[in-house]
Amino acid sequence: IPALGGVPPQRVVDRPNSGVTEPFEPSVSGAGSATWSPDGSHIAYTVSDTIFVASSDGSGPREVAIDFEPHSLRWSPDGSRLAFVSGNELYVLGTASLANGAPSAIRVLSLTDGSLVTLTDQERVYQSPLWLPSGDRLLYLSNEGGARDVYEVQLSPSNAPTGPPTRLTTNLGALTISLSGDGRQLTYSVFRHDANIWSIPIPPQGTGSVFEAKAVTVGTQAIEGIGVSTDGQWLVFDSNRGGNSDIYRLALPDGQLEQLTDHPADDFSPSWSPDGEEIAFYSFRHGTRDLFVMTTEGASETRLTDDPGRESQPDWSPDGNSLAFRCDKTGNEEIWVMSRGDRSSSWGEPRQLTSDELSSDGPHYPVWSPDGRWIAYRADGTIRVISPEGGIPLVLADGGTNALEPSPVYPEWSPDSRTVYFKAKDPKGVASFWSVPLSGGEPRLLVRFDDPMRPSLRSEFTTDGELFFFTIGTQESDIWVMDLLPA
Numbered sequence: 001i002p003a004l005g006g007v008p009p010q011r012v013v014d015r016p017n018s019g020v021t022e023p024f025e026p027s028v029s030g031a032g033s034a035t036w037s038p039d040g041s042h043i044a045y046t047v048s049d050t051i052f053v054a055s056s057d058g059s060g061p062r063e064v065a066i067d068f069e070p071h072s073l074r075w076s077p078d079g080s081r082l083a084f085v086s087g088n089e090l091y092v093l094g095t096a097s098l099a100n101g102a103p104s105a106i107r108v109l110s111l112t113d114g115s116l117v118t119l120t121d122q123e124r125v126y127q128s129p130l131w132l133p134s135g136d137r138l139l140y141l142s143n144e145g146g147a148r149d150v151y152e153v154q155l156s157p158s159n160a161p162t163g164p165p166t167r168l169t170t171n172l173g174a175l176t177i178s179l180s181g182d183g184r185q186l187t188y189s190v191f192r193h194d195a196n197i198w199s200i201p202i203p204p205q206g207t208g209s210v211f212e213a214k215a216v217t218v219g220t221q222a223i224e225g226i227g228v229s230t231d232g233q234w235l236v237f238d239s240n241r242g243g244n245s246d247i248y249r250l251a252l253p254d255g256q257l258e259q260l261t262d263h264p265a266d267d268f269s270p271s272w273s274p275d276g277e278e279i280a281f282y283s284f285r286h287g288t289r290d291l292f293v294m295t296t297e298g299a300s301e302t303r304l305t306d307d308p309g310r311e312s313q314p315d316w317s318p319d320g321n322s323l324a325f326r327c328d329k330t331g332n333e334e335i336w337v338m339s340r341g342d343r344s345s346s347w348g349e350p351r352q353l354t355s356d357e358l359s360s361d362g363p364h365y366p367v368w369s370p371d372g373r374w375i376a377y378r379a380d381g382t383i384r385v386i387s388p389e390g391g392i393p394l395v396l397a398d399g400g401t402n403a404l405e406p407s408p409v410y411p412e413w414s415p416d417s418r419t420v421y422f423k424a425k426d427p428k429g430v431a432s433f434w435s436v437p438l439s440g441g442e443p444r445l446l447v448r449f450d451d452p453m454r455p456s457l458r459s460e461f462t463t464d465g466e467l468f469f470f471t472i473g474t475q476e477s478d479i480w481v482m483d484l485l486p487a
Contacts, residue, residue: 012058013045032093033071037079044073044082051082053111065109065116076131081159082109083129083138086118091127092176098475099175099191101125101245101266103284106140108159117159123265123287128176133183139168146243147171150186175477186482195222195458195473197237200447202421202433202468208447210454216469217250217257223471225269225460229276232464234296236260236270236279247281249296260298269313269460272296273320277343280304280314280323291325304338304347311336315375317368317388324353324366324375324388332356335366335377337388353390354379365410365459369417374438376411376420378459383408383422383436396420397436397443406432415465421446423461423470431456433468 001009013031034045036056044053044064051070054061064082072085072092087104090097105122106129109115119138120126125148130139136155141148142165149172151165175191200213217223221241228235236249242259245266249258261267265285272279279296282289286303289310294301305311309329316323322339330352338350353375354363362379369376374385381399386392397420399407406424413420414435421435422443433447447468449456454472461470 010057012043012056013052013054013061014058033073033084035073035075037075038077039079042079044075046070046073051084051109064111064114067107067116069104072128074129074131077133077135080110080112082111083107083131084109085127085129087122088125088127091125099193101143101240101284103287106138108138108155110159115159119153119155119161120165121287123284128174128178130177130179132179139177139179139186141174141177143244145170147173148175150174150177150188184484186484187479188482189477189479191475191477193222193473193475194220195224195471197223197226197235197469198454198472199467199469202463202466203446207445210447210449210451210456210472213454213472215472216252222473224458225281226462226469226471227270227272227279228462228464228469229272230274231276232466234272234276235462235469236272236296238266238268238270238281240266247279247298249279258298260294260296261301267292271314271316271323273316274318275320278320280316282312282314282325291323305350313365315367318370318372322368322388324368325350326364326366333362333364335363335375335386353388354386354393367411367413369413370415371417373417376413378408378410378422381407383411383420385420385438396438396440397422397434399424406430406434408434409459410461412461412463414463421463421468423456423459425459429455429457431470433461 031045031047034043042053049066050063051065052061053064067086069087069089070084071089074083085104086107088102103122104126106119106126108117125143128141138153142151149169151167153165154162156162173190174188177188197216198213199216221239223237223239226237234249238245239248247261247267247270265283267281267283270279270281278293280293282291289312291304291311291314292301309327311325311327314323314325324337327336334352335354336350337353338347340347364378366375366377375388376385382395383397384393384395397408406426408422408424410423411420418438419435424432431449434443436443456470457473458471
């Protein structure tokens, strides 16, 4: 479309199938990350895991590379190469996951011979690659020094780095960067996301309002995963209050905050064992999501998984000797279980619990029932339960087809295992809490998030059977411009 508008847009790409390695899933909306070549004769774009180049009118598309979640494509000044980000597309395309800390990498593709060169490791955030006008240097964002800052890397004729990158800014906190045509000005957005824990009583009758909620934590931080101890005396959660995300615990109702992990990599999604002695979590310490277990004092950390798959969202069985978790080692997100004989035994090999190859969303967030008979989880806008031994899952709550109905996003159990609580979100992202009997029936609305100043942006929550613990977040952003001084 012309920059000043005035005419209907011209469609140039419409879900091309040629060259895509896998069938389209319903969640794939089509082409993305489109960018013009320097002379305006071509466009590069992505569809699923494939990078295409086509004429500017969309004709003659050809597959040029296949990679993991490629996005943020950038042409080199001479049009011979593409820089892009591999992994963590939700960093720029997400809503609640915007600016998340999952690892990614910067890669350069030669359009002449198809060679791919990786410029960074894949253990941290690497985003927003930009070519400088000389064509032999790249700028990008990374949190390898703590805050997200701008780095510069010099490239050899073979596109390999000639040395370590140079950090150009300090504590910038940028989300994305863009460069003027002459390379003299850099525009960047600064994104701020804060999320603290709040609580609200579970109403025995009627429907409650988020106006009744009370803050549990305060401060400049973003909290995602929350766990509560079986006795209801402790909360454990991840927080980036110290820079990267670490695991913290808090004695309820208003005890002293204690930091349990202190590692440069991000730690997330802690789960308190039923006996109150251990905490499971996942971490990016080895470049991908792996499961860890430590004591509730933060000692004796043990790595449980070390395969290329991404393991996350651990939850304990009632006897404390099994963990249900999410993993993509088959190529699809599924629920897995790993077990041990007792605390003195080694953990065994994981076994796959669900098999939902056609699922476009999930399975996510496995949660073990207190009686040990079921594992609840979310998949494709539904809440399902499945036996820990496997079998056919049962659907307890469905988002339905009505565009006004909320879609379930996260389950939790009542202490007696007779009820599944779940958080849901409507098409505008407004949250609500519901309950549904394990025996079946219509879900009951428990809490409305009817205060626009108190949005709950993420899916995660936890409960001790009397209170819901969840996060309320704020998101703000500004745009800045800085001059780039010649070297």
